[in-house]
Amino acid sequence: MAEKLPFTVNIDKDLKEKAEALLSQFGLTLDAAVNSFLAKMVSKNSLPLDIGALTSVREDEAKLSDSDPENSTTLTRSATSILSSLRKKD
Structure with missing residues (x-):
C-alpha cells in the first residue's frame, strides 16, 4: 500500500461543508x-x-454573495457539473 501523507488546503468553511454534503449524496x-x-x-x-x-x-463563484439565497443551488449545480464531467472521462 502506498504511503499516505497529510494534505492541507485552505478553503472557505461554507464551501467545504456544502461540498461534503453534496459528495455524501454520491457516497464519497x-x-x-x-x-x-x-x-x-x-x-x-x-x-x-x-x-x-x-x-x-x-463565473458562478464570481456571482455569489453571502446574502444570496441561490448560492446553495448554484454551488450544487456547479459541483454536479464537475462530477458529471469526471464520470464521463472514466
Whole structure:
C-alpha cells in the first residue's frame, strides 16, 4: 500500500461543508474525491475535466454573495457539473 501523507488546503468553511454534503449524496468523502481527482489527473497527464466546466464554476463563484439565497443551488449545480464531467472521462 502506498504511503499516505497529510494534505492541507485552505478553503472557505461554507464551501467545504456544502461540498461534503453534496459528495455524501454520491457516497464519497472529500478525501476520496480529491484523491480520485489527483489520480485521474496523473494518469491522464492533464486535467480530468472539461475546462469549460471550470470556467462555468469561476463565473458562478464570481456571482455569489453571502446574502444570496441561490448560492446553495448554484454551488450544487456547479459541483454536479464537475462530477458529471469526471464520470464521463472514466
